[in-house]
Amino acid sequence: MNKLFTLTGLLLFSGSLAMAQNIQNNPGSNHGNKFEQLGTILPTPNEQRTASGAPGVKYWQQRADYNIKCTLDEKNLLLKGSETITYTNNSPDPLTYIWLQLDENEHSTDKNANYQDATKMPSVGTTQSIDKLSETTNNGNGINVLKLTDATGKKLSYTVNKTMMRIDLPAALKTGQKYIFNIDWNYKITDRMTVGGRGGYEFFPADGNYLFTMAQWYPRLCVYSDFQGWQNHQFTGRGEFALTFGDFKVQMTVPADHLVGSTGECINYSAVLNPAQLSRYNTAKTATAPVEIQTLAEAKTAESKKATGTKTWVFQANNVRDFAWTSSRKFIWDAMPQKIAANNNTVMCMSFYGKEAYNLYSKFSTRAVAHTIKTYSDFTIPYPYPVAQSIEAANGMEYPMICFNYGRTDADGTYSESTKNGMLGVIIHEVGHNFFPMIVNSDERQWTWMDEGLNSFVEYLTEELWDNTFPSKKGPAYTIVDYMKLPKDELEPIMTNSENITRFGPNAYSKPATGLNILRETIMGRELFDYAFKEYSRRWAFKHPQPADLFRTMEDASGEDLDWFWRGWFFGTEPCDIALDTVKFAKADFPTTIPEARARMVKVDKPAVNAFQDISKIRNREDKKVSFYVDKTPAAQDFYYKYDRGLVSVDTATAVKTQGSMPLEVVADAEQKKYENKFFYELDFSNKGGLVMPIIVEFTYKDGSKEIDRIPAQIWRHNELKTSKFYVKDKEVESILIDPLRETADIDTSNNTWGGKAKESKFKVFKAKAASSVRGQSVGMNPMQKAAGK
Template identity: 70%
Template sequence: MRRLLYACLGLIAAPAFAQNIQNNPGSNHGNKFEQLGTVLPTPNEYRTASGAPGPKYWQQRADYDIKCELDEEKLRLTGSETVTYFNNSPDQLTYLWLQLDENEHSSENNANYQDASTIGKETVDLAVSRMEESKNDNGVNIVKLTDALGKPLKYTVNKTMMRVDLPAPLKPGQKYVLKIDWNYKITDRMKEGGRGGYEFFAEDGNHLFTMAQWYPRLCVYSDFQGWQNHQFTGRGEFALTFGNFKVQMTVPADHVIGSTGECLNYQQVLTPAQLARWQKAQTAKDVVEIVNLAEAKAAEKNKSKAKKTWIYKADNVRDFAWTSSRKFVWDAIPATVEGKKIMCMSFYGKEAYGLYRPYSSKAVAHTIKSYSKFSIPYPYPVAQSVEAANGMEYPMICFNYGRTAPDGTYSEQTKYGMLGVIIHEVGHNFFPMIINSDERQWSWMDEGLNTFVEYLTEELWDNKFPSRRGPAAYITDYMKLPKDQLEPIMTNSENIIQFGPNAYSKPATGLNILRETVMGRELFDYAFKEYARRWAFKHPTPADLFRTLEDASGEDLDWFWRGWFYSTDATDIAIDTVRYLRPEFSEPSNNNASGTKKTKLAKPQVNAFEDLSKIRNREDKNIVFEVDRDTTLRDFYWRYARGLEPYDSTTYEVPATSNVTKADDEVKKNFENKHVYEIAFSNKGGLVMPIIVEFTFTDGSQEVDRIPAQIWRKNESKVTKVYVKNKEVKSIKLDPMKETADINEANNTWGTIAEPSKFQLFKYKQNTRGQSTGITPMQKAQEKSKEKKAF
């Protein structure tokens, strides 16, 4: 969701830190690259270690048949719904939980998640009125709740949740039907906030209704959480169960409705001219106005007292939303995704005509085609954008903003803001409307993943698109904030202070860093599409995403999840020192004139004490040691260990040996013109990242080296790297393309390379591993034996 928020008066909330277990917290290694096995949930038959659904994965289903009526004069919505709930779980259920989101506006049944507040020297009436305790209960009125036969059911409303107690346990494989009659007063969302409600246009006396989160909806019951019945506070959005919908909406006869799903009765609700335009739009090459501007303006002035009923059907969706107004212009253009036609449509008032008419439906088409490229093919028959001074998403329909000045002109900021919000909200059809994560628990799986693909889609709209969420350089101001103003991405949405950066920008940026810098586009895109394919129309968790991206790419990314998602560390890699060296060639220092060294013979290799096993083995009469069974195995060192061969404590002078020798002509030719640089890096921000080094040479040429993040695995604080170059380096710079979100560029450059110092370079003389060298006790013993025989 992207929407305009009214200014709060100094709201403050305490941070809640997600768990980031470290096995070696007192050390400079063994933490950042520790596997997440102790943090992630244990794989099971429902969710595998690969990140895929398991062989016994299950999820519930809820079908809805709803009839409702919009009373524009009284600003009230009345509804009656029949819900069929399918228990596909292995558990018996004794009750069902439903969401009553409109209780957000209730003075009695709101979630009661209050924030601290202050008031300054100057403020506005709206801000003060919001501080007043509400005296009106504008929540959901449950008029009647029964089973399929009309027998009343017991229920309990707890704030924004309603528990329905079942007369008998609902067993695995069974279904249950309940009927609910309800109503509520529709709120002015421009003043009171919230997803659904109305906007009133005083200049023409009309309303624009956005009917969202408007009916009692089944909560998700899942294998990893049970019932997701966390209260709705207005921020954390929702988790919902897939099902089929049939909805009948009775509204003023001159209203136009846009809705989730496909309309079943356009022939009854549209004029013959509008129906003909709708049919023309099915094969049009450009946008067609089904309800044109002149018709919308005429309806604004001549308000009908009659009613019409629009009927919509939607299959395999997790929610249902709609909009209704006589102000609407309605246009459409078809788009094709993998051979399937999708009607891309927009609804907007005259106030937005100058922007929405040329851009909106085409932006919808571009979005579903781009997201289909990066995730899965768009599966639904329609995709819609509604201008409602808002930013919120539902299956096949979303509410966006973007209005012109009265003369029809607009600013560049308004244009790109409108395009961005349309792409973002239409994109939510994929995340989380299809890849159905739990928004209330993990906002970033909804907003962050969607913002990431929004960024990719914006970049494909226009190479000069002013995208702000995705490039690494734009997250640094957030990541350099004091730690008490930050929380990990893996934090519940209600407890986040900087919600936009935390839930939208940082996860989107992290995924972009993975794509462009850590994994590369080919590996990342394949793995990300695999995640979307595996979890389309299912309920993924963060572990399923993390595991799938690793499983499908062959990359160990636990270090990245741990740092970017579970901590508040930032990237701040510094160049501490640069040593410039040139080789010189001389004799090795240990090749002295005499060529000898003094040494003593090795003592017997026996244990410092005899352990219990040795003692018991010796005392066990049933054990026969092999060297006792076969005495031919008893050599010099068998006797030496037992003192049967005496230890010789003499100091001997022996030839000095070395694995290096003076460089020959070939070594000199290969290395005499090389320039060697030893760079010392320090990790000042705590977050391990690849080190990207740009060299600028004295001849003006440049070269970039990319060091994987794993260089930090043995020392997470300081590392050095030696480079051998054919040319002299003039300057060195880290992260030249600002890929790693480094928060301090001041320590990223080294502009003055000191005069070179010398280092000795020798030729390596290969030794054979395991070959005995030097003087040994056996050798000396044999020499003495020969001397005795000589006498």
Template identity: 70%
Template sequence: MRKSLLVGAAFAGLFSVANGQNIQNNPGSNHGNKFEQLGTILPTPNEYRTASGAPGPKYWQQKADYDIKCELDEANLKLTGSELITYFNNSPNTLNYLWLQMDENEHSSVNNANYQNSRTMGTQLNTAAIDQLEESRGDNGYGFNITKMVDALGKPMKYTINKTMMRVELAAPLKPGQKFAFTINWNYKISDRMKMGGRGGYEYFPEDGNHLFTMAQWYPRLCVYSDVVGWQNHQFTGRGEFALTFGNFKVQMTVPADHVVGGTGECQNYAQVLSPAQLGRWTKAQTSKEPVEVVTIEEAKKAEGQKSTSKKTWIFKADNVRDFAWTASRKFVWDAMPTYVEGKKVMCMSFYGKEAYGLYRKFSTKAVAHTIRSYSKFTIPYPYPVAQSIEAANGMEYPMICFNYGRTEKDGSYTEATKYGMLGVIIHEVGHNFFPMIINSDERQWSWMDEGLNSFVEYLTEELYDNKFPIRGKGPAWAIVDYMRLPKNQLEPIMSNSENIVGFGPNAYTKPATGLNMLRETIMGRDLFDYAFKEYARRWAFKHPEPADLFRTLEDASGEDLDWFWRGWFFGTDACDIALDTVKYFKADITYNPPPAKEGATMTRKLEKPMTSTFDTDVSKQRNRDDKNIQFLTDQDTTLRDFYWRYARGLEPYDTTTYTVPVNSGSGIEGADEAAKQKAAGKHFYELTFSNKGGLVMPIIVEWTFKDGTKEVDRIPAQVWRLNETKVIKTFMKDKEVESIKLDPNRETADINESNNSWGTIAAPSKFTVFKQKQGVRGQSSGINPMQKAEEKKKAF
């Protein structure tokens, strides 16, 4: 769902991370903490969820099938329904009760979640606010009324409603592998969505006296029971969205006969509910390359004024979906066309009133088709037969159907912002078919897992829609900078519970989407990232992934250790601020020649003292010597005792003699030849010092502008900070002299302070000499040593 960008501070999470806690292993150190593995910060892998991020061999999930009949009473704005639910216990656990979500209770003044916020009293108060305050003092009559609850044999069942949740007690335990069927009858007053808020309800059009119904969260439905949290029965406050169980749906909706209905899945009885002309257009739309108006604008305008008093029943079926939503109105124009994903036809459709005709008729259905094809490219092939966009002055998603906004002026004109806002919301909400409708994360706990991932692929899809699509965040690193440079007490980690986030827009949408785009464009590269991201989608399609499953899969499928990135970007609030502190310029001094060693030149040296004089004070050595249970190997096997075993114990005396040795003995340096000097003479060497002022480790991207006007970019991976997280010194060799240097020229790392990213005046070069390093053999003894001199003395006698 789209929300406006807010800022603020709060933090809570499923993992053992508390507000203000530094999750680094040793936060006081300057070395390596940000690159330590997440370790126990992530849940322990098990038989259900593996260390690779894939579902385990014993992964399981529940299933719930629904057979629902409902009737819309437009005159009284009331919905009445009856549903038969069949629940399958695929878990290894015995269940004594079931939990259902009662989300429509959000609108009840007595059965809402009662999550209250601060509220100030201003100098003005509108009448609607007064009405809301008055309404909250009693029962406003909204929310579910349960009229019947029986098992398959018709026996009444006990249940308890706790705000927006309902516990259904089972007469007998539901064992692993068993299923249980029961029936619920209910009704509720439909709320005015434009006044009361929320996702479901109606919009009233006073000009023509009609309603547009968006029926969402409209039926009692099963909570998720999983291996991670057991029953996910957190209250619905209106923000954290939904954790839902997959199942098969059959839904019959009885509505006024002149209403047009769109819903999750495929309609089973178009022949009965459409006119012959409309059915013919529907048939034509199946093979059309352009959207066909199944219900025309003329028919929609005519229906607005006539208002039928008879009824029709529309029947829809949808398999393997996590939810069902529908819409109904006599105002609807309906157009449709197919698109194809790997040879499979997907009917793309739009429903909209005359108020949106000038935009939706031209753009909506084609935007739906583009979204389905694009998301299928980056994730998995779209598996459902239908995808629909409904104009309802809204922005909300459900399987195969979503509610969007975008209306014209009365003359049919519209602004550029309205057009691209409409296209953006259609792409975003249709894209939610993938996250979380198919890759079915727990939105009630982790909003970012659906909103953030979806916003990222939305960004990719918008980029593929139009090369000049005005991107307003959700991808480019520069777009998150204003949020990232806020004071720390106004920031919160992405890994925060949905209900506790103040800066919901940047936290759940923009920052995770930006992070994924950084991984793709700057840190991993597109090939590695795209493969791993598709693997995540493939592994967790039609399953319930958790954050650790995403983190682990992206690493497992790419071969990249990204724990440093998850720590900094998802678990932390540090910002990127990499400063270019110093620039030193060097050139080779080709006129310098080291003086050759004189023939027969010597130097004097003394022998090294026994090493025990340096190391024998170690407390562990002393304690080992004092422990009578320890037997040292050189005591057990005396053949291991050599000259230095004796030397360390004073059994071989220290030789204090001063010896004369050749001056080049052991030297690793010799003068460079003329060819080597000339090669170095054509190069320019620059030593750059970088400091990490923001705390967040990121790759260092250096753009060099040469004096001839050309440019070159060096990319240094983030791991360069692993040994010192605050300072890095790097030396570069260039073929041309540099005029100026700039960090992050394309603004890829969300650097919050670009004023310290440039260096424009480079001092005159310092000189350095060039030499050759003699090749040596590691571990080769050389020079003089006590053993050698002791042997020489023995031979002399």
């Protein structure tokens, strides 16, 4: 459990902040800007990428094939593996080194990308947050490279730079040549519910079991491309992945009673499934509704009666850019097929989920998977893979043929409509990522919107065709208005690197999706837009598109000049003098009483339908060729299907009194000693010159010793004018100097110092109890409970 502190800080030192000049393009003119062609803003067409937006006659891309064996050590929470990688150089360039991604280093204290955000001294925080700030030694996380050799067993030279690894080749790898190498590694699996991240484990204390989501888990090749060479941007936890296509054969050795879901097809079900499971799986191949391969009762038995020994599952995946998997004894597993008529492909749609999600996932998940791949296939390209899966794991993240989603019921099995719709939205979104960027393989590490924005747009189309009352949040034009009304200093163009976006959701997801929907419904019309969008998907399937390839293809295939739109919607929305403006100081305090929880009045949710009927909903209802999945599928109709249509009467006006929570407890006397002698400081800085630079802080302590902290320039990326840093120190600070060796060309050093006595204030510390809910669960009473008289 967390122990909680509260804090009242004291302002010690103040300065002034000059406003930066607002620079505009051609501000004196009322013409010659908005409708000019993009011209040199876009890269020059060449033989790799044409002016039409299509791949050129000399387009090329690299290939990486993997053979991996790994072992999941549940007892020690350790994953170890060995892989053989065959890398093919299809480029015209001889390569003297290759780059790999070590994304698991994100969780290491000394091998992460070190992109820091501004930090404030909080009024409420936890002892865990203090411990994290105070952590200076290696926490042991991240990839450990145990052995690296070529195909003959000869050691290879390599360098690890944060989340990247460079392998130096003994001889240049020429065009058309292959290079085979072997790498052995291991890493500690992290608790993603507390540490965060996409991969790791979730522990369920009620039954003592784990649910593992193994993502970004193996060293993997970076993209080497015609437009940028090696894509070796560090992984900070936000911008996702640029990856190389290839074939995978992966063997996972896991506890014998675990079920494994994975990218690709399992090629040894006969060896790892019992006869009943295998029979049900074969039945599911021709079923018209989801068939439970592992039932709820069987999953509960597996939870309580843990088996001994291990099993090895073997999966094969061809022409994919990545590979992820999940493993747990908690899983219920169901499946049904979905036929994709355009390429005569029968896809096994499957879901894995714990008992905590049963009443939601058993009814909706696999059906939503099937609906999604069919709808996306209609709007883009036919789904080419044999499998599509949804895993309930209290998060949302996507990989080829498998994705991790959220959505759990309340303890009594009921759920709110917001939980249901959130679950459906995230399943559609994450399954949809199979198309963007798993097939149309854009680089989210650089252009988040090409992944998230395009996918959010087709997600919207898919939600609309799931249920005409579905309350879509991304797509309708009116839903982006509040974001567009924000002051300009809170906005960035869509064409912004993913690491530097402040309002990530609206910028990378909603605004691109809305823009595409405006093109479809208002500017181009559905027929022209749908043809051009399908052409872009067809041209760049299993390739590496860039923004210009989309912009040019949409114009080329539609006959519409859209440069004005790209310029306004996607590109549109400003020396070094860093000042130390204020310093706040505090000491820890340990209250002996807990603040009382507040009572609040909670109303039962009204039907979750959009208040305004947008043009897409109206046209879909009027179009006789359009049908809605839930209307023609009674098995997908639940309580809320009737509730949204006024067929169920629920009192939504009368509020119910509920007790607010304050999950705190007093810190024990023995534990207070750890924090009572800590000194807490918040330093506030201003960028008076406008040029962003690193901040170099020299602390001089009262005992005469000194310490320097070097803050990367990225700390300014969410606010280029002001930033802050919160410190936990073991000694009291006498003075502070910015840029002591004048390394940053600071033009005014008079505002770089602080010194003087600080009046002490108190920093209240408590212990916080464990969270009672996880992402995707409802809060308060839901209408299903109210209707049942609970």
